[in-house]
Amino acid sequence: MRHFDLVIIGTGSGNGILDERFDDWNVAIVEKGIGPNGAYGGTCLNVGCIPTKMFVHTADVASAPDAGPKLGVELERRDVRWREIRDRIFGRIDPIAAGGRRYRVEDNPNVTVYEGTGRFTGVKQLTVATSSGTETITADRFVVAAGGRPAVPDIPGLDSAGYHTSDTIMRLEELPHRLIIMGTGFIGAEFAHVFSSLGVEVTLIGRSNCVLRSEDIDISQRFTRLAADQWDVRLNRRETRVERRGGLTRLHLDGPEGTEVVDGEQLLIATGRVPNSDLVDAGAGGIATDENGKIEVDALQRTSVEGVWALGDISSTHELKHVANHEERVVQHNLLHPDSPVETDHRFVPHAVFSGPQIASVGMTEQEAQARGARYVTAMQDYAGIAYGWAMEDTTGFAKLLADPATGRLLGAHIMGPQAPTLLQPLIQAMHFGIDARSMARGQYWIHPAMPELIENALLNLPLD
Numbered sequence: 001m002r003h004f005d006l007v008i009i010g011t012g013s014g015n016g017i018l019d020e021r022f023d024d025w026n027v028a029i030v031e032k033g034i035g036p037n038g039a040y041g042g043t044c045l046n047v048g049c050i051p052t053k054m055f056v057h058t059a060d061v062a063s064a065p066d067a068g069p070k071l072g073v074e075l076e077r078r079d080v081r082w083r084e085i086r087d088r089i090f091g092r093i094d095p096i097a098a099g100g101r102r103y104r105v106e107d108n109p110n111v112t113v114y115e116g117t118g119r120f121t122g123v124k125q126l127t128v129a130t131s132s133g134t135e136t137i138t139a140d141r142f143v144v145a146a147g148g149r150p151a152v153p154d155i156p157g158l159d160s161a162g163y164h165t166s167d168t169i170m171r172l173e174e175l176p177h178r179l180i181i182m183g184t185g186f187i188g189a190e191f192a193h194v195f196s197s198l199g200v201e202v203t204l205i206g207r208s209n210c211v212l213r214s215e216d217i218d219i220s221q222r223f224t225r226l227a228a229d230q231w232d233v234r235l236n237r238r239e240t241r242v243e244r245r246g247g248l249t250r251l252h253l254d255g256p257e258g259t260e261v262v263d264g265e266q267l268l269i270a271t272g273r274v275p276n277s278d279l280v281d282a283g284a285g286g287i288a289t290d291e292n293g294k295i296e297v298d299a300l301q302r303t304s305v306e307g308v309w310a311l312g313d314i315s316s317t318h319e320l321k322h323v324a325n326h327e328e329r330v331v332q333h334n335l336l337h338p339d340s341p342v343e344t345d346h347r348f349v350p351h352a353v354f355s356g357p358q359i360a361s362v363g364m365t366e367q368e369a370q371a372r373g374a375r376y377v378t379a380m381q382d383y384a385g386i387a388y389g390w391a392m393e394d395t396t397g398f399a400k401l402l403a404d405p406a407t408g409r410l411l412g413a414h415i416m417g418p419q420a421p422t423l424l425q426p427l428i429q430a431m432h433f434g435i436d437a438r439s440m441a442r443g444q445y446w447i448h449p450a451m452p453e454l455i456e457n458a459l460l461n462l463p464l465d
């Protein structure tokens, strides 16, 4: 049985742990391969953040004609060359994944890469099934960075009818005329924007009464209205059955007005993700998981087994790449410096939804502030009320801030509209570094007439004590 100083399971954020400081460590990396091609490098690079945002940018360009008429410009989207779009994106990504694999396999003499699924078969003992057989390895330290996978609901007929998830939808051979998307969270909202901008008719199915229901109430209500203007949005629905007939997938639903059927050439399931703790058989390794299957970690990212760390989607409540990367840096430090460990900082975790419009958020939503009994005031600022908003003729975007009225400290910030993620960044900075709203608004210049004036005005609108 080969024994290592360190075994890392998963090459998403886990891959980033190793640098030259580990050159004299004997390390094994275990990776089963992700996506349709069994790629190296995890979700974000191959089937997540990066390709989706490359499609989103293309979609934004493709939807530019929609903004023309109100500015007195008539534009036309004449042709969408789907295969060219797809192949440009994966023509860039696939070689990066292959290069990452090659680097570890060929250029890291201290690293052994096992290409197969690893399952714990004892405490600090992993059995890996590779194409050349099964091998059991042990190590002083393990990092479990095995991420998650799309959750697929149990609906009669779904398996035989066939479906896509975010792992496969971006590699379609042809654009469908109609696409059904099940799930109104991040992935549903982003792919609805991507495909509708490329000319596909999108039907979006949700169980609750709004789209992006975890967002601040004002954001999700406004977004739900805007979604219904662009897509066939069906809320408060339950799926009862799926069938495939005559080249179409037919989804049977129960809703407020009884039963109904929607159809489309393709069906995308976007109903959340499940952690891969079952795939690694965390339990057999003595590693405690919670009721959602997430590996339990403390502030140092340690699991219930001494010498076993976990990071990213398999353990974090925030399924976001910047969080996985932060946790990876914490684990890296703690492996290298066991006598002076550092803690993960999850105080102000931002996120963005790259849909149409874009959304970005950090800190408390108003409903969370109410539930926690926090003392807070709010301020709203429409894009329509700033000079750059006039230039864009924006009528729907806004920023909403929550702050402590006594200290002026920001509690939450939520933006919906053009460049929302970029506009949010200074507010994240203010929250991290404890800059109060008044100092932030009046302690610096704001470029005129640029979009961040949205933030300046929102800050000034806060009714502080």
Ligand SMILES: Cc1cc2nc3c(=O)[nH]c(=O)nc-3n(C[C@H](O)[C@H](O)[C@H](O)COP(=O)(O)OP(=O)(O)OC[C@H]3O[C@@H](n4cnc5c(N)ncnc54)[C@H](O)[C@@H]3O)c2cc1C
Pocket: 009, 010, 011, 012, 013, 014, 030, 031, 032, 033, 034, 040, 041, 042, 043, 044, 045, 047, 048, 049, 050, 052, 053, 116, 117, 118, 119, 145, 146, 147, 148, 166, 187, 276, 279, 280, 311, 312, 313, 314, 318, 319, 320, 321, 322, 323, 324
């Ligand atoms: C469509 C989509 C879009 C996204 N967009 C964004 C975005 O814009 N911004 C953002 O911040 N986040 C985004 N995310 C989330 C982000 O991709 C994840 O939070 C992040 O990639 C998680 O990284 P990780 O290292 O925890 O896991 P992963 O990157 O998933 O890595 C886990 C690796 O472990 C391997 N593995 C699993 N089980 C085993 C096993 N038993 N043996 C061997 N190997 C195993 C897997 O093959 C995988 O390669 C998106 C996710 C999706 C699905």
Ligand SMILES: NC(=O)c1ccc[n+]([C@@H]2O[C@H](COP(=O)([O-])OP(=O)(O)OC[C@H]3O[C@@H](n4cnc5c(N)ncnc54)[C@H](O)[C@@H]3O)[C@@H](O)[C@H]2O)c1
Pocket: 153, 182, 183, 184, 185, 186, 187, 188, 190, 205, 206, 207, 213, 239, 270, 271, 272, 273, 318, 319, 320, 351, 352, 353, 354
């Ligand atoms: N821009 C980004 O940062 C980004 C983009 C994509 C994904 N992600 C990450 O990936 C995670 C997964 O994305 P997601 O959109 O799949 O999950 P999500 O949790 O955002 O949304 C899933 C939605 O599906 C609903 N749902 C569950 N079962 C359903 C069913 N049977 N029928 C209809 N709806 C159902 C849920 O109620 C929820 O609203 C996100 O939570 C996010 O952390 C991030």
